[in-house]
Amino acid sequence: MSHEALHESYVVQAHNFASAGEVSASIKRLLRHIGIDFGVIRRVSIAAYEVELNLVIHSRGGRIDLEIIPPIEIGGETGWLHLTSTDVGPGIRDVDLAMQEGWSTATDDVRDLGFGAGMGLPNMRRNADSFEITSEYGVGTTIKMGFKIQ
Amino acid sequence: MKISRIMELLDADVLMGDEQLDLDIRTACGSDLMSDVLAFVKDHTVLLTGLTNPHVVRTAEMLDVGCVVFARGKRPTQDMLDMARDKGIVMLATKHTLYVTCGILYKHGLPGTEDEAIASEKTGG
Numbered sequence: 001m002s003h004e005a006l007h008e009s010y011v012v013q014a015h016n017f018a019s020a021g022e023v024s025a026s027i028k029r030l031l032r033h034i035g036i037d038f039g040v041i042r043r044v045s046i047a048a049y050e051v052e053l054n055l056v057i058h059s060r061g062g063r064i065d066l067e068i069i070p071p072i073e074i075g076g077e078t079g080w081l082h083l084t085s086t087d088v089g090p091g092i093r094d095v096d097l098a099m100q101e102g103w104s105t106a107t108d109d110v111r112d113l114g115f116g117a118g119m120g121l122p123n124m125r126r127n128a129d130s131f132e133i134t135s136e137y138g139v140g141t142t143i144k145m146g147f148k149i150q
Numbered sequence: 151m152k153i154s155r156i157m158e159l160l161d162a163d164v165l166m167g168d169e170q171l172d173l174d175i176r177t178a179c180g181s182d183l184m185s186d187v188l189a190f191v192k193d194h195t196v197l198l199t200g201l202t203n204p205h206v207v208r209t210a211e212m213l214d215v216g217c218v219v220f221a222r223g224k225r226p227t228q229d230m231l232d233m234a235r236d237k238g239i240v241m242l243a244t245k246h247t248l249y250v251t252c253g254i255l256y257k258h259g260l261p262g263t264e265d266e267a268i269a270s271e272k273t274g275g
Contacts, residue, residue, distance in 0.1 A: 021208035028212065042214065046188055049212045114201050114209075117185030126189075 003034055003079065003149065006068040012055040017113065020056040023064055024048040027083075030066070036081070040147055043127040044081060047145055050120045051085040057110050059141070062087030071150065081147040083128075091137040099125070099133070151175050151260050153217050153240055156196060159254050160244040162219060166231050167240030173216050177263045180221075180252040184209045190263045191215060198251050202226050207233040216240060221248040 008030065010023040028045045036044075048064065055062045064085050071079040092098045099121050106116025121143075125131040130146035154171040157164060164171070179191050180198035187197060187209055196217040197210055202224050210218050211233075217240040220226060225243055226234075234241050244251055256262070 017205075021205065021212070024212060025208070042193075045212045049209070050188060113203055113205055114182060114184035114187075115205070117183050119185040119189045123185075123189045 003036070003068055003070040005070055005073055006034070006066070008066045010064045010066070012052055012059075012062055012064060014056065014059055014061040016056060020053055021049060024052050027064075027066055031081075034068075036149060040081065040149055044083065044147055047124045047127045047147075048083055050124050051083065051143055051145075053115055054120050054143075055085060055087055057106055057115065058090075059087035060089045062140075068149070077150065079149045081149050083145045083147070085141075085143040087140045087142075089138065089140045091139050091141055092135040093137050095133055095135050151255075151258070153196070153242075155258075156217070156219065156255065156260075157242055159258055160219065160242065160246060160251055162242040162244040165220075165226065165241040165243055166234045167217075167238070170216070170238065170240050173240065175217060175260065178252065178255050178260050179263045180248050182248070188213070192263050195263060196255075196260075198248060198255075200224050200248050202230065204230055204233060206230065207237065207239065210234075210239050211237045217242065219244060219251060221246060221251045 012023055027048050031041045067082040069080045071077050097103055101122045102118040104116050104118035110116040128145035129148045132144045135141040153173050175196045176194040177192055178196045178198060179187055181187050182199055182201045184205055191213045195215050197215045198219045198221055199206060200221045207230050219242045221244055223245045
């Protein structure tokens with residue numbers, strides 16, 4: 001299936017649990033509307049929800065950018081869907097530690113909601129075809145995920 | 151296993167979606183930790199939980215979970231029921247504890263998401 005190039009940007013508010021998940025739901029609806037493969041939508045939705053929750057739980061606010069690069073634009077049979085999360089801090093002290101399953105700095109309030117088990121970052125990496133995280137403590141974190149699309 | 155059968159086995163009430171009880175369910179996941187649910191749930195799964203906040207419905211929506219069963223007599227809020235109606239998610243409630251709820255369904259042949267993952271690895275799927 002061919003797709004149009006597309007770029008959308010969504011703002012995510014820090015600590016706003018009432019609206020947490022709305023950006024991911026919007027992304028999922030958009031991908032369904034433009035006819036992305038069901039399996040890809042599922043993996044993107046999980047990764048988007050995890051990264052959105054991370055922004056709500058841990059950051060001082062940020063945004064999620066969705067970019068679709070159709071196969072025709074890069075002259076092959078495979079295009080890319082990129083999800084990029086950028087925040088304005090506080091950054092992660094030890095990224096290697098944060099990538100370990102079960103490690104989390106979430107508070108008890110967050111755990112009472114059913115989150116903060118330290119599975120978010122590993123689950124994003126598991127669902128994406130490419131995954132890159134950069135973080136500077138005191139500055140902020142950027143997570144770039146790529147998903148192959150046909 | 152159809153949702154109607156799950157309802158019968160768990161002696162559960164239908165709180166939302168009684169027109170979708172024919173939906174087929176292939177695996178089950180029992181957890182109060184949505185982080186784990188996000189990491190392990192596959193297609194056509196029923197989510198068994200004792201957690202009652204809107205993130206349960208949001209998590210179910212993200213994973214295309216067709217049915218949520220609330221265990222140990224927990225009841226979802228009206229907000230959650232409204233969200234479930236919008237997303238087409240069936241909601242059931244049972245008085246059994248989460249452990250017993252899982253046990254009943256497992257005993258009657260509904261595998262866990264873990265079993266399916268192992269089977270898939272073995273067949274190279």
